[in-house]
Amino acid sequence: MTTHAERAQFERDGYLIFDPGVPLTTLDAITAELKDRFEWRVTNGVLKRVGRIQDAWKFSGHVRDLATAPRVLAMLEAFYGRKPLPFQTLNFPTGTEQHVHSDTVHFNSQPAGFMCGVWVALEDIDRDNGPLEYYPGSHKLPEITIEDVDRAGYVKHSSFDRFKAAVQDVLHANRPGRRYGEFVYRSYETFMGDLLKQLGIEPHYATIKKGQALLWAANLLHGGSPQRDQRRTRFSQVTHYYFEGCRYYTPRLSRGRKLAWRKIEVIR
Ligand SMILES: O=C(O)CCC(=O)C(=O)O
DSSP, rough: OHHHHHHHHHHSSEEEEEEEOHHHHHHHHHHHTTTTTTTOOOOOOOOEEOEEEEEEEGGGGGHHHHHHHHHHHHHHHHSSSSSSEEEEEEEEESOOOOOOOOOOGEEEESSSEEEEEEEESSSSOOTTTTEEEEEETTSSSSSOHHHHHHHTGGGGGGHHHHHHHHHHHHHHHHHHHHHHHHHHHHHHHHHHHHHHHHOOOOOOOOOOOTTOOOEEEEOEEEEEOOOOOTTTTOOOEEEEETTOOOEOOOGGOBBBTOOBBOOOOOOO
């Protein structure tokens, strides 16, 4: 099952690279099944697949098999002491280049911290096809919410055009609208990037082999690094897990103590 060294590393660094014990034929079947379902777009003069497919487990038995891989479930149960509940899958065709964030702004639980992500490489990953980037030890920082960043007045660091659009929403609708939400989220991303620089926490890159997985703790800061070679693919799947016996909510939709509780559909 899990070794003492693996537990100690996960506790210390907030991540673990491991073998999820899933046959390569399952990974290839996922890629074959999904590759023609992604959108195409010209980016930097190159026609490439883009976007993500959320919850492909609903129509793909292979995606579901990866999300519920017995070795992954056993390891998570050993680490967290509760039964893991896979509740969402995302499949990517290329690097996401997503800005650094903690999953606690998207998914959280009461008690806090009972959430994690398991990211699986469906092909070999190197520095040129946009590896996942992550910041070891950052899971021990306090959980920073978007409201914390908003209250701290960090919005002034974001672009003036976005700010104007957000203000217009407030003036016209007399309440914060979608553009305000996006504007504040961009400010959150800027804040987290600046915080990491100030703390001197350097990124690591998940240059892992096809079939390897990276587990991250809910509060570990991570994102997608730039895809240097736009012609490459970077097929990958992340599954998000909650744990049994908690209440679950969506922080981005919550206001103050009014939490946006969520019902989860467990992948089985
Ligand atoms: O796959 C990536 O590049 C980033 C994924 C990510 O940040 C996430 O799923 O939260």
